[in-house]
Amino acid sequence: MSQLTESHTPAPPTPPAPPSRVDGEPRNDRPIRQRRIAPEMVAELGGSAVSALAMVWLVFNLSGVSAPLGFGFCWLAAFLTVYGLLCWRRHGVVAMKDRLATVAIWVGALLAFIPLVAVISYVVLKGARAVFSDFPHFFYADFSNYTLSAPTSAVGAGAAIVGTVEQVGLATIITVPLGMLTATYVVDHRNFFSRVVSHVVDAMSGSPAIIAGLFVYLLWVVPHHQTGKSGLAAALALSVMMLPIVTRAAQEVIAIVPGSLREASLALGSPQWRSVLRVILPTARVGLVTAVILGVARIAGETAPVLFVAGGSPNYNWNPFSGQQDDLPLRVYQMIFQAGGNARNDAWGVSFVLVLVVLTLFLLARLIGASGPGRSLAPWRVLRRGPQRSGR
Amino acid sequence: MTAVVTPPAPEDAGPDDVPMVLHSAPSGPDRVFSGVLAGSSGIVLFLLVGTVGFLCYYGWPALRDGGIHIFSTTWSPDSGHFGMLPFLAGSVAIAVIGVAIATPISLATGLMINEYAPRRLKPALTGVIDMLATVPSIVYGFWGLQLISPLQAAPARWLAENLGFVPILRTPSPGQYVKSIFACGLICAVTIIPIITSVSREVMAQTPRDVREAALGLGGTRWGMVTSVIFPFSRNGILGAVLLGLGRGLGETMIVVLVLSSANQLTDKLLGPGGLGSIAQEITDNFESSSPIYKSGLILLGLALFLTTLAVNIIARQIVRRSEAYAS
Numbered sequence: 001m002s003q004l005t006e007s008h009t010p011a012p013p014t015p016p017a018p019p020s021r022v023d024g025e026p027r028n029d030r031p032i033r034q035r036r037i038a039p040e041m042v043a044e045l046g047g048s049a050v051s052a053l054a055m056v057w058l059v060f061n062l063s064g065v066s067a068p069l070g071f072g073f074c075w076l077a078a079f080l081t082v083y084g085l086l087c088w089r090r091h092g093v094v095a096m097k098d099r100l101a102t103v104a105i106w107v108g109a110l111l112a113f114i115p116l117v118a119v120i121s122y123v124v125l126k127g128a129r130a131v132f133s134d135f136p137h138f139f140y141a142d143f144s145n146y147t148l149s150a151p152t153s154a155v156g157a158g159a160a161i162v163g164t165v166e167q168v169g170l171a172t173i174i175t176v177p178l179g180m181l182t183a184t185y186v187v188d189h190r191n192f193f194s195r196v197v198s199h200v201v202d203a204m205s206g207s208p209a210i211i212a213g214l215f216v217y218l219l220w221v222v223p224h225h226q227t228g229k230s231g232l233a234a235a236l237a238l239s240v241m242m243l244p245i246v247t248r249a250a251q252e253v254i255a256i257v258p259g260s261l262r263e264a265s266l267a268l269g270s271p272q273w274r275s276v277l278r279v280i281l282p283t284a285r286v287g288l289v290t291a292v293i294l295g296v297a298r299i300a301g302e303t304a305p306v307l308f309v310a311g312g313s314p315n316y317n318w319n320p321f322s323g324q325q326d327d328l329p330l331r332v333y334q335m336i337f338q339a340g341g342n343a344r345n346d347a348w349g350v351s352f353v354l355v356l357v358v359l360t361l362f363l364l365a366r367l368i369g370a371s372g373p374g375r376s377l378a379p380w381r382v383l384r385r386g387p388q389r390s391g392r
Numbered sequence: 393m394t395a396v397v398t399p400p401a402p403e404d405a406g407p408d409d410v411p412m413v414l415h416s417a418p419s420g421p422d423r424v425f426s427g428v429l430a431g432s433s434g435i436v437l438f439l440l441v442g443t444v445g446f447l448c449y450y451g452w453p454a455l456r457d458g459g460i461h462i463f464s465t466t467w468s469p470d471s472g473h474f475g476m477l478p479f480l481a482g483s484v485a486i487a488v489i490g491v492a493i494a495t496p497i498s499l500a501t502g503l504m505i506n507e508y509a510p511r512r513l514k515p516a517l518t519g520v521i522d523m524l525a526t527v528p529s530i531v532y533g534f535w536g537l538q539l540i541s542p543l544q545a546a547p548a549r550w551l552a553e554n555l556g557f558v559p560i561l562r563t564p565s566p567g568q569y570v571k572s573i574f575a576c577g578l579i580c581a582v583t584i585i586p587i588i589t590s591v592s593r594e595v596m597a598q599t600p601r602d603v604r605e606a607a608l609g610l611g612g613t614r615w616g617m618v619t620s621v622i623f624p625f626s627r628n629g630i631l632g633a634v635l636l637g638l639g640r641g642l643g644e645t646m647i648v649v650l651v652l653s654s655a656n657q658l659t660d661k662l663l664g665p666g667g668l669g670s671i672a673q674e675i676t677d678n679f680e681s682s683s684p685i686y687k688s689g690l691i692l693l694g695l696a697l698f699l700t701t702l703a704v705n706i707i708a709r710q711i712v713r714r715s716e717a718y719a720s
Contacts, residue, residue, distance in 0.1 A: 069547055098613035105508060108500025112589065115582040116524045119535045178432045185429035197433040199706065200440050206636065206705040208643030209529075210672050211443060211698045214679075214691065218446040240439055247436065259409045273425035294526075301528025304645040304672070308679060329530050329646075336534060336650060344538075351531050362526045366519055 044086055045103075052078035076107065120355065127352025130345050138349060143314035143331070148341040155346055157353045159316045163231060163327035164357070166320040167310070168300050170235035175242045176292055182243075183250035184276055198251070205244035209304035212240040217308045229311035231320025234327065237305035246295040253287030254280060290369035297361035301354060303329035328354040443698065451692035453685060462692065465658040467669075469682075469689035476693055478658045482573060482668030483697065486648060487641030489577025489662075494584040495634055501585070502593035503618060518590070525586035533650035536579035537571075541651055544578055545569040548663045563664025564655070571653035571665040579651060580644045584637040591636055595629025595715055596622050629715035635708030642701045645672040671697040 056074045060066075080100060087096040131138045134153040141156025186198045216237040221228035257280050265275035281288065299305075311324025312334055328350055335347035455462065458474030466473040505517045548569040555561045563569055599622050607617040623630075652673055653665035661667055671693045679690055 067546060067550070069543075070550065094613055094616070098615040101615035101618070102508065105500045105504050108497045109504035111497045112501040112524070112585050113520060115585075116520060116527070118539075119527060119532060119582075122535050122539060123531060178435055181429050181432035182436050185433045189426075189429070193430070194433065197436055199709070200437055202709040203702050203706045204436070204440055206639045206643065206701065206708075207443075208645060208672065208697055208701055210643075210645045210675055211447075211694055214675070214694050215439075215443045215446055218450055218691075219442065243436060243439065271419055271425075272422045276425070297526050301526075301530065303528070303530040304676070307676060329528055332530050332534065333646070336537075347534065351534060354528055355531055358526055358528060359523070362523060370515075 044090075045083065048083035048086055049079050052082050055082075080104075120359075123348065123351050123355050126345075126348035127350075127355075130349030131352050139353070142316050143326075143346075146314060146338075146346070148339075150342065152342045152345050152349060157328065157331065157350045159313070160326045160328045160331040160350060161353065161357075162316060162318060163234075163310070163320075163325040163330075164300060164354075166318075167231050167234045167238060167306070167325070167327055168296055170232065170320060171238035171242055171299060172292065172296055174235065174239045175246050175295070179243055179246035179250050179292075179295075180281065180288065182247045183254050184280070186247075186251055187254045188276070201244045201247045201251070205248050207244075209241060209302050210307075212237050212305040213308050215240060216305070221309055227322070229309055229324050230322055231310065231317070231325035234306040234310035234325065235320065237309050238299045238302060241302055241305055242295045242299045245298055246291055249291030249294065250284075250288055253284045253291060256287075257283050286368060290365045293361055293365035293368070297358050297365065300361065301329055301358050303333050306330050307333070328357070444695070447691055447695040447698060451688055451695050454688040454692040457685070458689075458692070467656050467674075467689075469686040474689050474692065476671075476696060478654075478656045479669045479671045479674055479693055480696065480700075481658060482652075482654065482670040483642055483648075483672070483700075485573050485662060485668060486576045486580055486644070486652075486670060487638050489574060490580035490584045490641040490644075491588075491634060491637050493578060493581035494588055494637055497581070498585050498588035498633075498637070499592060499630070501589045502596055503622075505589075505593055506597050507614065507618065507622075518593070521586050521589050524582070525590075528646075529583055529644065530646040530650070532579060532582055533647040536575065536647060537650045540579055541570045541572075541575045544575050548572065548574060552663050559660040560662045562661040564657070564659050564661045564667040565664045568664045568666075571651055573652065573662040573668055576648050576651050576670070577641075579647050580641050583644060583647070584640050587640050588633045588637040591633035591712060592626070592630045595626040595633065595712070598629075598716070599625045626715065628711055628718075632708045632711035632715060635704055635711065639701050639704040639708060642697065642704065643672075645676065649673045649676045 052075055056071065056078050060071055060074075080103065083103065084096050084100050087099045091099075130152045137153060138156040139161065140158040141154070142159035143155045145154040182197065182201070186194045186201070216233055220233045220236060261279055261283060262275060265279040266272075270278070306327060307330065310327055310330055312330050313324045313326050317323050317325045332347050332350045332354060335343045335350060338347075454469065454474050457472055462474045462476050464473070464475035465477045466475040467478060501521065505514060505521075509517060546569075548563075551561050552563055552569065563572065603621050603625070604617055607621045608614070612620065648670045649672060652670055654669040654673065655666040656669040656674070657667060659667040675690045675694055678686065682690065
């Protein structure tokens with residue numbers, strides 16, 4: 001059986017021609033590569049784009065309208081019209097639909113990638129100056145020197161970094177064992193309770209972030225009054241967010257551990273607990289580590305859960321168990337609502353650090369996740385191996 | 393190399409690879425281990441039950457005072473008015489706008505990754521989409537406040553001036569078009585795109601290969617194959633993905649807190665500041681500085697948000713699960 005469908009180039013084939021030649025069984029059952037970008041096709045695309053640009057430019061110039069977004073939109077609409085007409089006249093209506101859809105899909109996909117590039121470059125553009133103007137200082141100073149007239153070089157994200165590391169670390173310590181055990185339970189035990197738990201995990205993984213903050217506020221801060229606001233409370237709120245994420249991901253990883261391994265371990269006389277701890281979890285460790293790091297990356301940037309429970313503090317507070325503590329997203333939030341001065345610049349600086357932390361974690365997870373199951377996770381091995389093609 | 397072309401379902405877990413069911417009395421340590429597993433699952437369950445319980449308990453004073461009037465339009469908890477409609481309507485409007493913008497873009501992205509892009513780029517492209525979900529929402533909010541909200545003002549003004557006869561295309565504050573419900577929805581769309589893309593992409597990838605190839609083999613174009621095979625086959629999964637996106641939009645907090653400027657009024661004008669409110673924003677803005685009864689009202693709002701999101705998510709997951717089960 002040949003696998004044709006996934007191998008097409010951006011340029012679609014003309015309708016009457018069969019999509020590809022099929023001469024018997026392809027070797028290794030690999031899709032046939034069909035890289036046919038006819039010069040004619042390029043000419044049609046380019047010509048339509050240029051003619052549409054000329055038309056729209058003429059209309060905008062004559063009417064004297066100045067609207068860059070409107071210009072882009074009109075250009076796209078005119079391009080689609082011209083290109084559609086052209087393809088209709090030359091290749092018929094079926095080909096026209098196919099080509100217009102191809103263009104629309106590429107434009108739509110481009111629209112999804114633009115925000116990522118835009119937001120990251122905007123953060124770098126705005127934040128790099130604050131961070132690197134006085135280079136290492138911004139990473140260890142705190143906000144105790146902040147005044148309305150204080151320059152950005154007087155403050156730094158040090159206290160917030162300490163808070164984020166401690167809170168996220170505590171949340172990870174709470175969440176990882178719970179998540180692994182719950183995932184094991186849901187995968188191994190097929191009964192009513194495990195089905196309920198699985199559905200609850202699904203439902204909770206999409207619940208609003210602000211609710212996690214409210215819940216921990218009511219559960220922890222209200223009984224402890226004002227002393228309840230601490231790094232630990234923030235860690236609890238982050239755990240509420242993180243537990244469903246980690247459990248869901250771990251479930252998927254544990255479910256694909258081959259049943260034969262499980263059986264072999266049980267057949268050798270190992271009790272259930274030992275086969276889980278010594279066979280199943282170690283086999284799945286690459287996926288589990290990836291799941292945990294992705295969970296950490298997701299919650300490290302959460303603001304809403306920690307808003308009411310961390311308290312925030314401009315000074316260093318190394319002890320997460322007592323006293324209010326700062327963290328990166330909370331610091332960004334507070335600086336945005338701080339009036340005047342360099343507050344916005346400071347906020348961009350802290351945002352830059354936050355994005356740096358989160359994306360580093362994300363890339364680390366991808367790098368580890370790209371290696372095969374059951375392989376060594378020592379950093380030097382992972383780096384030397386490099387990313388491999390994953391089957392997903 | 394065959395591993396690269398396999399569909400998501402692992403091939404080695406064939407029908408012969410299902411673990412045998414063993415019937416024997418578990419040993420002592422195993423019973424303890426089973427108990428530990430069940431206990432940790434119980435903690436997950438407690439998160440849900442505890443959240444609903446605590447919110448109900450602390451929201452009860454407001455519910456008792458408000459009664460049926462919680463579904464009215466006046467919000468002033470300190471004088472006994474608990475009308476939640478402006479906030480509910482605002483949260484729903486933002487989520488719906490976000491989903492309406494995100495759905496076509498996400499479907500296009502999913503199709504592009506599955507069918508159009510070179511196969512080699514597939515892991516990288518899914519990685520980039522996941523990356524979009526990893527950027528903290530406060531960064532999106534700040535970016536939206538500074539860049540997108542002013543940028544969308546000109547098109548919004550154009551819409552209001554030329555299509556103003558449509559009720560939702562007007563502004564509550566004449567002449568102003570920034571910090572609107574529409575701007576919030578637009579920025580929320582960015583956070584909704586990754587979830588709809590990844591779920592719908594996985595569903596669409598499960599379309600049986602032979603049916604797709606049959607469509608192409610009969611001389612259909614690729615777009616014909618997409619509309620006549622992939623879309624009908626994955627219709628339910630796509631619906632589930634869209635609902636998941638709606639849940640995400642409903643629960644979005646920081647973007648709305650930073651961008652929206654509201655007057656907590658029930659209105660159908662969505663293109664400017666000073667109209668509908670949002671549950672997440674009202675809670676965030678007033679929770680720290682309010683009287684006990686106000687707090688209770690805010691917690692009631694939180695409960696309404698939580699239950700709505702929960703219902704949407706459960707329905708969505710159910711639909712996605714069923715569609716995946718149907719596929720395999």
